[in-house]
Amino acid sequence: MNLNTKAGDEIIYAYPGNGRDGDKKLCEVLTVGAIYAVDKLEVGSYSSQVWLEGYGGPFNTVMFENRIERT
Numbered sequence: 001m002n003l004n005t006k007a008g009d010e011i012i013y014a015y016p017g018n019g020r021d022g023d024k025k026l027c028e029v030l031t032v033g034a035i036y037a038v039d040k041l042e043v044g045s046y047s048s049q050v051w052l053e054g055y056g057g058p059f060n061t062v063m064f065e066n067r068i069e070r071t
Helices: 021-029
Strands: 010-013 035-043 048-052 056-060 064-066
Touching: 021 056, 035 056
Parallel strands: none
Antiparallel strands: 010 035, 010 064, 035 048, 048 056
């Protein structure tokens, strides 16, 4: 996902195979292909984490992609 994503932006849980085992365990509450709203994003030098509205977190950003609205 884009690391410039802001709170309220929508992302898709698209890459369940990415991340470490612990990341995958946390994502068991999510549905592949579903759209989630970003609550907070923390960008680190090694890894970045995202919190989702209604689901908490942190989740590893490598498991998500940004939702792009088509016009």
